[in-house]
Amino acid sequence: xxxxxxxxxxxxxxxxxxxxxxxxxxxxxxxxxxxxxxxxxxxxxxxxxxxxxxxxxxxxxxxxxxxxxxxxxxxxxxxxxxxxxxxxxxxxxxxxxxxxxxxxxxxxxxxxxxxxxxxxxxxxxxxxxxxxxxxxxxxxxxxxxxxxxxx
Amino acid sequence: xxxxxxxxxxxxxxxxxxxxxxxxxxxxxxxxxxxxxxxxxxxxxxxxxxxxxxxxxxxxxxxxxxxxxxxxxxxxxxxxxxxxxxxxxxxxxxxxxxxxxxxxxxxxxxxxxxxxxxxxxxxxxxxxxxxxxxxxxxxxxxxxxxxxxxxxxxxxxxxxxxxxxxxxxxxxxxxxxxxxxxxxxxxxxxxxxxxxxxxxxxxxxxxxxxxxxxxxxxxxxxxxxxxxxxxxxxxxxxxxxxxxxxxxxxxxxxxxxxxxxxxxxxxxxxxxxxxxxxxxxxxxxxxxxxxxxxxxxxxxxxxxxxxxxxxxxxxxxxxxxxxxxxxxxxxxxxxxxxxxxxxxxxxxxxxxxxxxxxxxxxxxxxxxxxxxxxxxxxxxxxxxxxxxxxxxxxxxxxxxxxxxxxxxxxxxxxxxxxxxxxxxxxxxxxxxxxxxxxxxxxxxxxxxxxxxxxxxxxxxxxxxxxxxxxxxxxxxxxxxxxxxxxxxxxxxxxxxxxxxxxxxxxxxxxxxxxxxxxxxxxxxxxxxxxxxxxxxxxxxxxxxxxxxxxxxxxxxxxxxxxxxxxxxxxxxxxxxxxxxxxxxxxxxxxxxxxxxxxxxxxxxxxxxxxxxxxxxxxxxxxxxxxxxxxxxxxxxxxxxxxxxxxxxxxxxxx
Numbered sequence: 001x002x003x004x005x006x007x008x009x010x011x012x013x014x015x016x017x018x019x020x021x022x023x024x025x026x027x028x029x030x031x032x033x034x035x036x037x038x039x040x041x042x043x044x045x046x047x048x049x050x051x052x053x054x055x056x057x058x059x060x061x062x063x064x065x066x067x068x069x070x071x072x073x074x075x076x077x078x079x080x081x082x083x084x085x086x087x088x089x090x091x092x093x094x095x096x097x098x099x100x101x102x103x104x105x106x107x108x109x110x111x112x113x114x115x116x117x118x119x120x121x122x123x124x125x126x127x128x129x130x131x132x133x134x135x136x137x138x139x140x141x142x143x144x145x146x147x148x149x150x151x
Numbered sequence: 152x153x154x155x156x157x158x159x160x161x162x163x164x165x166x167x168x169x170x171x172x173x174x175x176x177x178x179x180x181x182x183x184x185x186x187x188x189x190x191x192x193x194x195x196x197x198x199x200x201x202x203x204x205x206x207x208x209x210x211x212x213x214x215x216x217x218x219x220x221x222x223x224x225x226x227x228x229x230x231x232x233x234x235x236x237x238x239x240x241x242x243x244x245x246x247x248x249x250x251x252x253x254x255x256x257x258x259x260x261x262x263x264x265x266x267x268x269x270x271x272x273x274x275x276x277x278x279x280x281x282x283x284x285x286x287x288x289x290x291x292x293x294x295x296x297x298x299x300x301x302x303x304x305x306x307x308x309x310x311x312x313x314x315x316x317x318x319x320x321x322x323x324x325x326x327x328x329x330x331x332x333x334x335x336x337x338x339x340x341x342x343x344x345x346x347x348x349x350x351x352x353x354x355x356x357x358x359x360x361x362x363x364x365x366x367x368x369x370x371x372x373x374x375x376x377x378x379x380x381x382x383x384x385x386x387x388x389x390x391x392x393x394x395x396x397x398x399x400x401x402x403x404x405x406x407x408x409x410x411x412x413x414x415x416x417x418x419x420x421x422x423x424x425x426x427x428x429x430x431x432x433x434x435x436x437x438x439x440x441x442x443x444x445x446x447x448x449x450x451x452x453x454x455x456x457x458x459x460x461x462x463x464x465x466x467x468x469x470x471x472x473x474x475x476x477x478x479x480x481x482x483x484x485x486x487x488x489x490x491x492x493x494x495x496x497x498x499x500x501x502x503x504x505x506x507x508x509x510x511x512x513x514x515x516x517x518x519x520x521x522x523x524x525x526x527x528x529x530x531x532x533x534x535x536x537x538x539x540x541x542x543x544x545x546x547x548x549x550x551x552x553x554x555x556x557x558x559x560x561x562x563x564x565x566x567x568x569x570x571x572x573x574x575x576x577x578x579x580x581x582x583x584x585x586x587x588x589x590x591x592x593x594x595x596x597x598x599x600x601x602x603x604x605x606x607x608x609x610x611x612x613x614x615x616x617x618x619x620x621x622x623x624x625x626x627x628x629x630x631x632x633x634x635x636x637x638x639x640x641x642x643x644x645x646x647x648x649x650x651x652x653x654x655x656x657x658x659x660x661x662x663x664x665x666x667x668x669x670x671x672x673x674x675x676x677x678x679x680x681x682x683x684x685x686x687x688x689x690x691x692x693x694x695x696x697x698x699x700x701x702x703x704x705x706x707x708x709x710x711x712x713x714x715x716x717x718x719x720x721x722x723x724x725x726x727x728x729x730x731x732x733x734x735x736x737x738x739x740x741x742x743x744x745x746x747x748x749x750x751x752x753x754x755x756x757x758x759x760x761x762x763x764x765x766x767x768x769x770x771x772x773x774x775x776x777x778x779x780x781x782x783x784x785x786x787x788x789x790x791x792x793x794x795x796x797x798x799x800x801x802x803x804x805x
Binding site (some may be wrong): 006010011013014017018021024025028029031032033034035036054066069070088089090091093094133 | 152385425492493495503504507508511512514515519522532533534535536537539540543544547548568668670671728729730731746748749751757760
């Protein structure tokens with residue numbers, strides 16, 4: 001086999017591998033993107049129902065209510081609007097009233113949020129950047145970038 | 152005073168790294184031997200001064216000198232001594248100093264162990280390492296000075312992040328950095344070869360052990376990070392596809408590809424330009440990882456601080472290093488490329504496929520890691536890419552790698568025939584099928600996926616062992632001949648068997664594990680996986696710098712008590728932070744893992760119980776891989792006195 005032919009094979013194998021992987025990656029990426037919404041966006045109906053998404057804000061004081069077993073619900077606010085989050089399970093160590101958190105789950109038809117996962121970060125002063133931006137936007141009366149872009 | 156000494160030593164080290172970079176590189180370009188001779192002493196002196204600086208910071212921690220801002224922010228007089236020492240790298244500034252220490256340490260090691268290298272080549276290697284040192288030295292002194300004073304001094308420190316108060320955290324960063332920064336050595340070798348215009352078998356024989364050692368550290372560092380997350384984060388997960396984990400995993404994949412590509416370059420002289428490119432990519436990904444972790448663009452337990460100046464600095468540094476190296480590559484690669492020819496069916500081809508798959512996997516992870524950042528930067532909104540993306544792309548790419556891993560060593564270099572390869576693998580095929588069917592009949596397979604994973608692990612094991620058999624079959628005293636196998640070959644065999652162990656662990660923990668969150672009052676119990684967990688009681692116990700609530704949980708299987716577990720909920724008053732300390736009963740076939748959640752009224756507690764099947768096999772597999780790497784790096788042919796033996800004498804080792 002000539003070196004030239006060998007190089008061509010090398011390049012062909014490489015391109016084939018990269019091509020297949022790029023196809024797989026884009027497909028998988030499309031299926032697994034989780035968009036972030038602020039409570040205001042959810043209130044204004046920007047967020048799709050029945051699709052996994054993330055919502056972030058501050059846990060409103062006095063809204064954390066325990067139910068049967070490990071069920072819990074609380075309100076999440078960006079200062080302008082609030083959305084009620086339902087969750088069953090163990091909350092993270094740093095979950096408390098007034099803390100900025102991010103919840104991942106689905107929006108129900110009644111406008112409440114069913115969380116599969118609740119995240120709080122391990123730092124007293126820490127605020128998830130999405131939450132910080134959502135709070136800022138709500139304060140300034142603007143709106144966050146629409147994840148679905150201009151239609 | 153001590154802190155100023157440390158600061159001053161660091162400035163001197165920066166000056167020395169400038170000397171180490173400029174004079175030898177100019178000397179090598181101009182052919183001035185006296186200038187080239189500066190490289191070694193400069194690298195050694197630089198290491199000494201960085202070590203003095205590091206020792207000064209450590210001393211400030213040991214003595215709890217809270218007039219140093221960094222110490223006051225990350226330590227406390229109640230913190231036990233070993234955590235005061237490990238707190239040195241518990242946050243951004245100190246971990247960058249550790250990075251610098253390790254970088255100059257690798258430079259020191261190269262300068263000591265490279266006496267048999269051609270003189271101008273050695274000067275270039277150390278010069279390139281000096282250039283990297285300049286970048287990091289400037290970064291620390293300009294944006295992240297750990298010796299900054301706090302006036303007036305704090306009376307008490309703010310304590311180390313409780314998450315980092317764990318034995319795993321003492322060793323995880325140094326090991327990971329040894330690996331990360333160790334990739335700077337093959338990078339420097341690659342750049343030096345490009346500058347030199349020569350890339351021969353001696354070059355690869357020089358680069359291989361350094362790459363292997365860096366890879367061993369990287370493997371251990373990642374494995375211990377995973378083990379720490381499992382123990383300390385309280386979720387019972389071992390890998391999260393967190394951007395910071397990805398940042399360490401991408402260089403690992405590329406370094407693994409580099410190890411195999413170097414084997415081809417050494418044995419057959421092929422893939423030269425590719426090998427050089429991989430060496431550049433490996434270190435570039437290490438730097439990219441640093442950028443991702445340190446710039447604050449990521450949200451993670453690792454993202455210590457958000458300071459845009461740091462991000463801009465590292466990004467510029469990244470652009471200079473990657474751009475410079477790739478520019479050098481484009482300019483000089485034609486000089487070093489070329490090499491041996493090979494047939495379609497040959498070990499070269501299989502290693503090429505291995506390389507493509509590993510690099511593509513690394514690229515896919517890069518895409519998933521950077522995509523949210525790009526999306527946000529373009530103002531398209533915030534999103535995150537979840538673990539399903541990484542699993543759905545990584546697993547299909549790694550299955551062919553595992554299928555080929557045992558065959559590769561059974562195929563000859565240059566050219567082979569299908570019949571000959573089939574004859575060599577047939578026993579492995581038969582053994583795999585028989586063992587898989589036997590296990591399926593015994594009921595080991597809960598799902599088809601698990602059965603497939605077991606078959607894959609068995610295949611890796613049997614085909615790898617076939618490779619050993621091929622080495623021994625023509626020997627008279629086969630048992631005795633085992634001891635005479637070259638270490639590189641034994642190392643490769645162990646590392647490949649490590650993959651099999653790892654696959655069993657991943658499949659077991661994914662398919663067979665179960666978990667639930669329950670509410671338990673005192674005396675109440677819950678069933679999981681045939682075990683009964685009973686909350687006996689909860690008591691308050693004091694710790695050195697925390698208060699803990701310790702639960703006592705009995706685990707019974709039938710009437711027999713299997714384990715007594717003590718999960719804790721700790722509260723660190725200085726950082727006002729609660730921490731879950733899981734209790735784990737460890738066994739080879741799976742862990743029983745219990746964590747305390749919140750108190751949910753009436754003396755009842757939220758309790759998380761897991762049964763984690765085969766989880767230890769994951770880390771055992773990584774340990775086997777590291778052990779294999781360490782053995783391979785210790786092979787006799789890498790010893791300096793053997794460096795001049797012709798490549799042919801080394802035989803067909805990979």
